[in-house]
Amino acid sequence: MNRLLLYVHFNKFGTVSDHVIFQLKEMRPLFSKVIVLSNSIVSQEDRERLQEKNLFDELIQRTNTGFDFAAWQEGFSHVGFDNLAQFDNVTIMNDTTFGPLYDMNEIYDKYDRDETIDFWGITNHQAYEKFPEHIQSYFISFKNKIIISNVFLNFWKKMQASNNVQDIIDSYETQFTKMLVDAGFTYDTVLNTIGMDYLPSQTPDFSYFRPDVILFNKAPFIKVKTIALRQDVAPYVIDYIKRKTEYPTHLIIDHMSRIDIPDYPYLLAEKTLDKHLIYQPNDKTVAVHLHVYYVELLSEFLTKFDSFSFVYDLFITTDNEDKEKEIIQILSIDKLSAKVVVTGNVGRDIFPMLLLKNELASYDIIGHFHTKKSVEADFFAGESWRTELSEMLIDTADASVQSLSDNKNLGIVIADIPTFFRFNKIVDANNEATMVPAMTELWQRMNLSKAIDFNQLHTFTMSYGTFFWAKYDAIKPLFDLKLSAEEMPNEPLPQNSILHAMERLLVYVAWANNYDFIISLNKQITPFIDNKKLNIRLAPQLKEIIKQQQVTPKYLFQIMKKITKKLLNKVKKK
Numbered sequence: 001m002n003r004l005l006l007y008v009h010f011n012k013f014g015t016v017s018d019h020v021i022f023q024l025k026e027m028r029p030l031f032s033k034v035i036v037l038s039n040s041i042v043s044q045e046d047r048e049r050l051q052e053k054n055l056f057d058e059l060i061q062r063t064n065t066g067f068d069f070a071a072w073q074e075g076f077s078h079v080g081f082d083n084l085a086q087f088d089n090v091t092i093m094n095d096t097t098f099g100p101l102y103d104m105n106e107i108y109d110k111y112d113r114d115e116t117i118d119f120w121g122i123t124n125h126q127a128y129e130k131f132p133e134h135i136q137s138y139f140i141s142f143k144n145k146i147i148i149s150n151v152f153l154n155f156w157k158k159m160q161a162s163n164n165v166q167d168i169i170d171s172y173e174t175q176f177t178k179m180l181v182d183a184g185f186t187y188d189t190v191l192n193t194i195g196m197d198y199l200p201s202q203t204p205d206f207s208y209f210r211p212d213v214i215l216f217n218k219a220p221f222i223k224v225k226t227i228a229l230r231q232d233v234a235p236y237v238i239d240y241i242k243r244k245t246e247y248p249t250h251l252i253i254d255h256m257s258r259i260d261i262p263d264y265p266y267l268l269a270e271k272t273l274d275k276h277l278i279y280q281p282n283d284k285t286v287a288v289h290l291h292v293y294y295v296e297l298l299s300e301f302l303t304k305f306d307s308f309s310f311v312y313d314l315f316i317t318t319d320n321e322d323k324e325k326e327i328i329q330i331l332s333i334d335k336l337s338a339k340v341v342v343t344g345n346v347g348r349d350i351f352p353m354l355l356l357k358n359e360l361a362s363y364d365i366i367g368h369f370h371t372k373k374s375v376e377a378d379f380f381a382g383e384s385w386r387t388e389l390s391e392m393l394i395d396t397a398d399a400s401v402q403s404l405s406d407n408k409n410l411g412i413v414i415a416d417i418p419t420f421f422r423f424n425k426i427v428d429a430n431n432e433a434t435m436v437p438a439m440t441e442l443w444q445r446m447n448l449s450k451a452i453d454f455n456q457l458h459t460f461t462m463s464y465g466t467f468f469w470a471k472y473d474a475i476k477p478l479f480d481l482k483l484s485a486e487e488m489p490n491e492p493l494p495q496n497s498i499l500h501a502m503e504r505l506l507v508y509v510a511w512a513n514n515y516d517f518i519i520s521l522n523k524q525i526t527p528f529i530d531n532k533k534l535n536i537r538l539a540p541q542l543k544e545i546i547k548q549q550q551v552t553p554k555y556l557f558q559i560m561k562k563i564t565k566k567l568l569n570k571v572k573k574k
Contacts, residue, residue: 001032002089004091006091007034007056007093008038009037009039011040014042018409021055022251023098024055024056026104027093028055030104030105034055036055037062039063040064060075062074065161068092070159073156085144085148089108097223098222098247098251099247101218102245118143118146118180119143119186120141120188121135122190123206123219124187128204133194134175135187138221139221149183155179190217191213191214207223208226209229211230211233212233214226222237222241227252234266254409254516262511262516271519272518272519273400275396275520278399279309280402282405284364284365286310287312287313287315287360288366289315289366289368291349292317293345295318297373298316298371301390304394308401313338314338314339315338315339317349318341320344320345324342327340345491346485347485347499349466351488357479365401366470366472368466369389370467371386373386388419388522390467392520392522393413393467394467400413400469404470409515410516411475411516411517412475413520414506414518414520415468415519415520422525424533425534432460433455439501442498442501446477446481446509448513450511450512452508461507462503471515473515474515475510
């Protein structure tokens with residue numbers, strides 16, 4: 001069969017996602033000629049990826065004027081309307097779906113044999129309000145009988161490009177099927193929704209709002225917007241695809257993480273470190289930065305570092321020269337080498353790391369840790385926090401470094417939430433909102449390519465305690481800020497500072513640089529704990545206080561401490 005595929009690509013960030021590579025790889029063997037029409041920039045690197053896998057015969061770079069229909073029109077014009085007769089089949093398709101979930105060769109064979117069908121698609125849309133019944137345009141295949149018809153050729157020749165999406169839908173997408181049917185042609189779809197009950201959806205657009213019907217009827221594509229619009233069922237859609245098909249669901253996670261906010265709940269559920277990964281020697285260079293404020297904890301970290309299977313260079317920062325001497329002595333006794341730098345008592349562990357920009361910039365992967373301790377409540381806060389962070393990121397260092405080495409899209413590995421923050425409701429959405437101005441200012445200063453409104457996020461996915469493994473390139477914008485010591489808050493550290501803002505920015509900075517993150521899970525404890533701690537009615541006396549005066553987050557925190565103290569005293573008396 002001599003088949004032509006006109007494939008439209010668009011990515012608002014000017015990249016070619018891996019799900020597109022997979023889609024073209026699966027579709028390519030079915031066609032004699034594949035023309036990719038990209039309505040967004042295709043970098044030289046992405047072009048080479050496509051060429052290396054022989055995924056297209058021609059690539060036409062264009063603006064997004066007229067969207068998909070104008071791109072298809074340009075494709076037909078490029079081939080030549082007089083030359084279309086040579087093809088037994090022409091398929092128009094775009095990249096707005098994940099898939100194929102099943103073998104497309106079987107579907108093409110079925111329709112090639114069926115002489116009663118002149119054109120076909122994946123899903124159709126029932127007649128609804130002003131829209132007639134029609135094949136949805138993300139995938140339509142036409143047989144030669146239609147390709148050579150005047151009604152088909154005139155449609156594409158006379159089509160007027162519009163930059164109004166609704167105009168395209170009203171004038172072309174929803175009218176094309178009716179026009180062909182009125183001319184005497186017949187059509188079918190892999191999933192024929194005519195007569196189907198579309199409730200509880202408000203419209204009969206099964207491709208967007210009824211992913212269950214799409215999956216149960218084995219339609220081979222699932223719309224990208226289905227995942228975005230139906231986040232309530234997205235985890236179950238992904239799980240079904242994982243269990244019932246061979247489609248690599250990580251392509252869904254990768255793409256949605258790039259084009260949308262990277263830490264929606266359904267995405268977080270899929271972003272976990274495989275702690276059983278075994279380190280395989282590779283060419284990635286690794287640096288470990290350890291900020292040592294509490295020298296008595298240094299040996300604890302050095303002992304853990306000794307278990308790493310990979311070669312690394314150690315950089316230690318500390319706040320004064322006396323500690324520097326102690327550190328050098330401990331290193332000498334243990335016969336270890338490290339570059340030790342005195343950075344002063346400013347900016348906690350983050351600013352010292354940023355001061356090492358010139359040294360760390362030459363490494364592919366960096367690990368960042370510090371001697372975490374809590375003066376006020378070390379046993380149940382500082383020690384437990386440090387211990388769990390170490391278990392999650394230092395004890396699993398081999399797996400973290402291997403993951404970063406294997407996955408070109410992965411930029412940072414962070415720790416899960418320490419149990420202290422699950423047993424104690426400290427991270428509060430209202431308090432997190434006070435971080436937004438500093439986060440927004442830093443974001444603007446970094447001049448990142450992706451826009452984000454931190455006011456819309458309520459709480460942030462962060463590397464608690466700023467323990468992490470990362471590719472230097474993923475968080476390079478933070479180093480490029482060239483923050484000064486004068487911008488760092490004085491000790492004692494205020495509750496909401498630029499340092500807290502940077503702690504919360506890490507995964508989003510990586511996202512802006514087209515890198516994803518994964519989480520090293522903490523010990524498993526029942527989510528009923530979170531349910532109990534997060535769903536609490538305010539005490540009557542606290543409600544009254546809030547009514548009577550303007551309460552700042554800091555003041556609210558103090559009130560909560562007083563109430564907790566009273567409750568503890570009552571328990572003691574019992």
